Amino acid sequence: MNRLFLLLFLFTACNTAEEPVQEATLPGASDILRRSLQFHDPEEQWPLSHFQMIIDEPRTNFPERQSTILLNLPESTFEVTRNYEGTLVRRGMTADSCYNFIDGQPVHPADSATVLQYRLQCDRTQGYRSFYQLLTGLPMTLFSPEVSLGEDVEAVSFGPYACYAVPARLNNPIIGEQWVFYFDQSDFQLRGYRAAGEGAAEYLELDGLLPVNGMQLPRMRHWYNIADSTYMGSDIVITVEAL
Numbered sequence: 595m596n597r598l599f600l601l602l603f604l605f606t607a608c609n610t611a612e613e614p615v616q617e618a619t620l621p622g623a624s625d626i627l628r629r630s631l632q633f634h635d636p637e638e639q640w641p642l643s644h645f646q647m648i649i650d651e652p653r654t655n656f657p658e659r660q661s662t663i664l665l666n667l668p669e670s671t672f673e674v675t676r677n678y679e680g681t682l683v684r685r686g687m688t689a690d691s692c693y694n695f696i697d698g699q700p701v702h703p704a705d706s707a708t709v710l711q712y713r714l715q716c717d718r719t720q721g722y723r724s725f726y727q728l729l730t731g732l733p734m735t736l737f738s739p740e741v742s743l744g745e746d747v748e749a750v751s752f753g754p755y756a757c758y759a760v761p762a763r764l765n766n767p768i769i770g771e772q773w774v775f776y777f778d779q780s781d782f783q784l785r786g787y788r789a790a791g792e793g794a795a796e797y798l799e800l801d802g803l804l805p806v807n808g809m810q811l812p813r814m815r816h817w818y819n820i821a822d823s824t825y826m827g828s829d830i831v832i833t834v835e836a837l
Contacts, residue, residue, distance in 0.1 A: 597669070598722065600759070613773050619682050620747045620748070620749060620758065621747065621758065622745070622747065623641050623743040623744060623747055623760045623761075623762075624743060626747065626758050626760055626777050626782060627733060627736055627737060627743065627760070627777075629777075629782040630733045630777050630783070630784055631733065631734060632738060632782070633781055633782050633783050634733055634734065634783070634784065634809060634810045634811070635744040635808070635809045635810075636808065637808040637809075639807045639808050639809050640667070640731050640734040640735075641667055641668075642667065642668060642807075642837070643665055643666075643667045643731070643806075643807065643809075644665070644666045644667065644668065644669075644837045645664075645665060645806060645807070645834055645835060645836045645837055646662065646663065646664045646665075646682075646834070646835050646837060647662070647663050647664075647730075647831050647832075647833060647834040647835070648660065648662050648831070648832045648833045648834075649661050649662075649663060649808070649829055649830065649831050649832065650689060650829075650830045650832055651828070651829050651830075652701075652828055652830075653754075653827035654825070654826060654827060654829055655828065658678070659676070660677070660832075661674050661675065661676050662674070662675040662676075662699060663730070664837075665685070665726065665727065665730065666837070668823050669688070670687075670688060670689045670727070671686065671687070671688045672686055672687050672719075672722070672723040672727070673686035673687075674719075674722050674726065675827070678712070681696060681697060681712075682695075682696070682697050682698070682798075683695075683696055683712050683714075684696075685707070685714055685718075685719045685722070686719065687716075687719055687720065687723055692716035692719045692720075694709075694712075694714040694719075696708065696712065701714060715799065721768045724768045725769065725791060728764075728768075729769075729815065729829070730778070730811065731776075731811075732775075732784055732787075732812065733775065733784045734809075736762060736775065740764065740765040741762055741763070741764055741765070742762065742763040743760060743761070743762050744760065744761030744762060744763070746761060747759065747760055749779070750776070752776040752785050752786055752799075753785070753786070753799060755776070755778050755779075755785050756778070756779045756780070757776040757777055757778055757779060757785055758776070758777045758779060759775070759776055760774065760775045760776075760777065761773070761774050761775075761789050761790065762774070764774060770789050770791070770794070771791065772789070772790040772791035772794070773787050773788065773789055773790055774787060774788050774790050775787045776788075783803075784800060784812065785800055785808075786798050786799045786800050788820060789820070794820055795819065795820055795821070796817055796818065796819060796826065797816055797817075797818050797820055798815050798818070799815075799816045799818065800812040800814065800815060800816075800817065801813065801814040801815075803818060804831055804834060806834055806836060807836050811831075813830070813831050814828060814829065814830045814831070815828065815829040816828045
């Protein structure tokens with residue numbers, strides 16, 4: 595009996611050891627985004643956002659740039675204010691209507707010389723609005739009919755973090771169409787993203803969180819060159835005020 599028991603034990607052990615190890619099934623792109631929204635905006639406050647923030651935006655060729663950004667999503671209002679060598683330029687939009695101020699004085703659209711000098715064209719202001727809304731609101735702004743998530747999710751490293759890489763196509767020519775977003779495998783926090791496709795040149799690392807009205811927004815974005823990882827600049831939120 596003992597010998598029979600031993601033979602059965604060895605037979606079972608050998609068969610078990612030879613069974614192939616099944617790889618863990620990766621979550622789908624939509625599920626990853628849904629879990630990331632639970633981390634960054636569990637109360638679904640982004641569509642109700644109304645706040646003003648001051649952002650330092652150093653670039654390698656312009657280290658002193660700072661912007662004051664006003665976002666009011668319920669009323670479709672946006673403003674960006676910058677100091678250009680002592681001249682305070684405020685440009686904004688309400689719905690599809692643009693407006694501009696120089697040192698507190700309104701600029702008439704017919705004043706073509708001033709519009710050209712300070713690049714106050716309405717399509718440029720629309721570009722600013724798209725840029726700041728999209729990046730400030732990530733990952734919530736990925737949950738949009740204008741964004742198509744890819745299905746080829748990968749488990750990869752992004753810096754020191756084990757992440758899920760999710761490709762996406764954005765209907766936004768301001769920053770390009772094809773991107774890959776990196777979500778932390780442990781809590782689905784968005785850790786960064788990079789441009790993809792032909793001519794892709796940059797990736798961004800996110801650093802720190804900014805609590806605003808129950809949301810956790812990225813506090814810092816650091817820009818790098820894809821080719822050699824050279825530093826290109828940062829966007830650093832200095833203050834934020836809910837309005």
